[in-house]
Amino acid sequence: MSIAPPLTITNAQLVLPEGDPVKGSIRCENGHIAAIGKVSPQPNDQLVDAGGKLVTPGLVDLGVFAIDKPACHFGGITRAALMPDQSPPLDHPARVRFAAQSGKPDFWVHPLAAATRKLEGSELAEIALMREAGARAIATGRKWIGDSGTMLRLLQYGGMLDMMVVSHAEDAGVAGNAVATAGEIATRLGLPSAPAEAEALAITRDIALAELAGARLHLRAVTTAGGLALVRAAKQRGVKVTAGVTPAYFMLSDLAMAEFRTFARLSPPLRSEEDRLAVLAAVADGTIDVIASGHDPRGPEDKRLPFADAEPGMAGAETLLALTLNLVRDGVISLSHAFDLIAANPARLLGANAGRLEIGAEADIAIIDQDHPWIVDSEEMAGSAGNTPFDKQPVQGRVLGLFKGGAKVGTK
Amino acid sequence: MTSSSLSYPPGIAAFPHRGLVGIAGLAPHETLFLLDEAEQWVEFNRLPQKRDDRLSGLTIINAFFENSTRTLLSFEIAGKRLGADVVNMHVAQSSVKKGETLIDTAMTLNAMNADAIVIRHASSGAVQLIADKVDCPVLNAGDGQHEHPTQALLDALTIRSARGAINGLTVTICGDILHSRVARSNILCLSSLGAEIRVCAPPALMPAGIDAMGAEVFHDFNEALDGADVVMMLRLQLERMQGEFIPSPREYRHLFGLTAERLERSKPDALIMHPGPMNRGVEIDSDVADLAERSQITRQVEMGLAIRMACLDVLTRKVRGIEGWT
Numbered sequence: 001m002s003i004a005p006p007l008t009i010t011n012a013q014l015v016l017p018e019g020d021p022v023k024g025s026i027r028c029e030n031g032h033i034a035a036i037g038k039v040s041p042q043p044n045d046q047l048v049d050a051g052g053k054l055v056t057p058g059l060v061d062l063g064v065f066a067i068d069k070p071a072c073h074f075g076g077i078t079r080a081a082l083m084p085d086q087s088p089p090l091d092h093p094a095r096v097r098f099a100a101q102s103g104k105p106d107f108w109v110h111p112l113a114a115a116t117r118k119l120e121g122s123e124l125a126e127i128a129l130m131r132e133a134g135a136r137a138i139a140t141g142r143k144w145i146g147d148s149g150t151m152l153r154l155l156q157y158g159g160m161l162d163m164m165v166v167s168h169a170e171d172a173g174v175a176g177n178a179v180a181t182a183g184e185i186a187t188r189l190g191l192p193s194a195p196a197e198a199e200a201l202a203i204t205r206d207i208a209l210a211e212l213a214g215a216r217l218h219l220r221a222v223t224t225a226g227g228l229a230l231v232r233a234a235k236q237r238g239v240k241v242t243a244g245v246t247p248a249y250f251m252l253s254d255l256a257m258a259e260f261r262t263f264a265r266l267s268p269p270l271r272s273e274e275d276r277l278a279v280l281a282a283v284a285d286g287t288i289d290v291i292a293s294g295h296d297p298r299g300p301e302d303k304r305l306p307f308a309d310a311e312p313g314m315a316g317a318e319t320l321l322a323l324t325l326n327l328v329r330d331g332v333i334s335l336s337h338a339f340d341l342i343a344a345n346p347a348r349l350l351g352a353n354a355g356r357l358e359i360g361a362e363a364d365i366a367i368i369d370q371d372h373p374w375i376v377d378s379e380e381m382a383g384s385a386g387n388t389p390f391d392k393q394p395v396q397g398r399v400l401g402l403f404k405g406g407a408k409v410g411t412k
Numbered sequence: 413m414t415s416s417s418l419s420y421p422p423g424i425a426a427f428p429h430r431g432l433v434g435i436a437g438l439a440p441h442e443t444l445f446l447l448d449e450a451e452q453w454v455e456f457n458r459l460p461q462k463r464d465d466r467l468s469g470l471t472i473i474n475a476f477f478e479n480s481t482r483t484l485l486s487f488e489i490a491g492k493r494l495g496a497d498v499v500n501m502h503v504a505q506s507s508v509k510k511g512e513t514l515i516d517t518a519m520t521l522n523a524m525n526a527d528a529i530v531i532r533h534a535s536s537g538a539v540q541l542i543a544d545k546v547d548c549p550v551l552n553a554g555d556g557q558h559e560h561p562t563q564a565l566l567d568a569l570t571i572r573s574a575r576g577a578i579n580g581l582t583v584t585i586c587g588d589i590l591h592s593r594v595a596r597s598n599i600l601c602l603s604s605l606g607a608e609i610r611v612c613a614p615p616a617l618m619p620a621g622i623d624a625m626g627a628e629v630f631h632d633f634n635e636a637l638d639g640a641d642v643v644m645m646l647r648l649q650l651e652r653m654q655g656e657f658i659p660s661p662r663e664y665r666h667l668f669g670l671t672a673e674r675l676e677r678s679k680p681d682a683l684i685m686h687p688g689p690m691n692r693g694v695e696i697d698s699d700v701a702d703l704a705e706r707s708q709i710t711r712q713v714e715m716g717l718a719i720r721m722a723c724l725d726v727l728t729r730k731v732r733g734i735e736g737w738t
Contacts, residue, residue: 182619182620182621183620183621184620184621184624184625185621186619186620186621187596187619187620187621187622187624187625188436188596188621188625189536189537189558190536190555190556190557190558190559190593190596191536191537191556191557191558192557193619193620195620259540260536260537260540260541300515301513304513304515304541305513305514305515305535305541306514306533306535306536306537306538306541306555306556307535307536307537308535308536308537308556309535
């Protein structure tokens with residue numbers, strides 16, 4: 001890998017791990033952050049004037065389903081954890097190794113090893129060999145592991161290897177073939193639905209097993225008041241559990257499915273308004289550790305179908321930053337807390353030396369105009385598909401420049 | 413026969429919709445307009461010569477992606493009695509089985525320049541999806557568990573012709589509410605016309621939030637029948653009675669079957685309805701289904717034809733250039 005020449009970004013509002021943004025400069029050398037604050041550029045440095053805008057860590061996305069570099073760069077994402085739900089699944093060391101190299105140099109992919117062969121939920125995959133090949137954690141994929149014995153053995157194995165297990169928390173028996181949360185909207189639309197409690201049931205079991213195994217458990221999307229209460233309580237008694245969510249669950253409720261809009265067909269399905277408010281509260285109080293994009297670009301062949309026949313998932317990489325900054329503007333979280341959620345915490349969970357502006361960290365840096373207004377347009381997305389439920393929504397916050405390992409990434 | 417005493421705005425303002433995808437979205441006076449339009453066809457269909465040529469030269473495609481005998485036949489006869497060229501497309505014979513997407517099928521149908529397309533599909537929302545892509549009126553003949561609007565209209569017409577009005581009646585709907593598009597359309601239609609709706613089913617077959625649609629929820633059929641003016645029984649799919657939702661057909665009948673004894677709890681002249689096909693001896697006993705004066709089950713079929721003729725007539729007025737409808 002070539003090392004970028006030294007770089008100094010001046011005239012910046014630096015978003016540091018703690019406190020309000022600080023005026024100053026940041027200097028990078030050998031691909032790492034060398035100095036922060038009142039620093040002067042060295043004679044041979046490449047100079048970038050941030051124009052008084054925010055300078056932040058590059059976003060670390062804990063959970064994408066596709067490697068979509070243009071979408072991620074547009075959204076300021078310099079690293080993403082790739083879900084094992086690929087075709088074929090990431091259940092073999094060779095495929096993990098290939099995936100880990102696939103974005104370099106300007107985008108780093110951290111593959112998540114499939115927990116079980118073919119993601120079928122029965123036989124454990126070669127997790128330790130996949131770790132050697134570059135897997136940063138283990139994931140159950142889009143589905144919950146229904147067999148509690150298998151899940152226990154997985155968590156014990158993950159604990160032995162000190163690898164976090166990323167679980168999809170929806171009780172498969174209760175969820176069945178549901179595509180919506182049980183309630184008035186699902187009933188009016190006549191969609192197969194399951195009660196929101198499917199999530200709390202799954203979380204109850206997964207937390208109990210993680211506690212038993214002493215393993216690290218990350219719940220990729222906790223979207224209900226009941227599920228969040230369980231996570232909150234488990235954290236209080238010291239269980240090594242963390243929780244993620246995507247912006248859809250604090251921005252939208254199941255009303256977004258009206259008129260069978262398949263861009264709002266997600267997994268887990270969109271919840272009630274009460275659950276949406278519970279997610280907001282959990283983001284604010286730290287119960288939720290990670291906001292991820294869940295980026296899952298889907299073309300019309302997967303989405304222009306009757307609602308229940310359409311594939312779940314949304315393109316989220318382009319909008320992750322702007323929708324998270326929305327929470328800052330609304331006073332839900334501070335700016336530094338926002339970057340904990342979209343950079344520092346996911347980086348820490350993945351064991352990546354990034355996600356924070358601190359000396360010695362890799363120089364993954366974004367220059368952001370947090371006030372820049374724009375309108376999400378599903379017809380004109382940077383990535384490979386426009387399946388966003390936020391189509392035509394006005395948002396604020398745009399990436400002006402992006403650096404991966406101190407080297408400039410081609411962005412607008 | 414009683415028609416509503418409403419007067420309608422002239423021409424297309426009486427029914428300003430391009431197609432009929434669901435009862436949701438219809439104003440009560442628009443529903444009543446369709447019922448009133450159907451009255452003439454009830455009389456007409458009893459004549460020995462039942463041929464009207466107003467749809468002559470128009471092509472109607474019945475695209476049925478899900479099996480149907482009665483509804484397909486009803487739409488086919490309705491189109492033919494009005495003089496249209498009616499073509500039936502069955503899923504078994506179509507390229508849908510070869511993996512063609514629904515949108516591609518819709519575009520193909522559209523390219524045939526049909527003047528109306530009648531669609532039944534097993535997925536909720538499929539009819540709306542096609543309606544958004546084609547240029548002609550689309551009629552929903554049942555989409556998944558979402559809506560079956562002509563069934564609700566024919567049920568409303570049946571009740572109105574037997575009782576004179578719908579306003580103030582208590583209607584009990586009993587059966588597999590969860591999987592029933594008939595129940596959903598009927599709740600919307602009859603409650604918008606002023607009826608009190610009760611729904612009755614075991615909890616596993618009762619959808620969450622149905623009360624928000626304006627129906628009162630019962631799990632005890634005897635209570636649900638108390639003082640009812642109309643008892644509407646829904647068919648229970650046999651596969652749901654083999655232990656997954658219900659332990660057995662006979663246990664279902666024990667709790668939710670309409671027997672002569674149970675019927676006593678409703679009003680003495682309560683109407684008995686069923687959208688068919690019936691499981692005699694399961695959700696409804698034969699002596700109840702065949703009760704003269706009370707059972708409306710064959711009348712429903714008759715009214716269905718009239719409603720479908722009215723819908724096809726009204727929705728093709730624009731393309732036929734009828735004054736006030738273009």
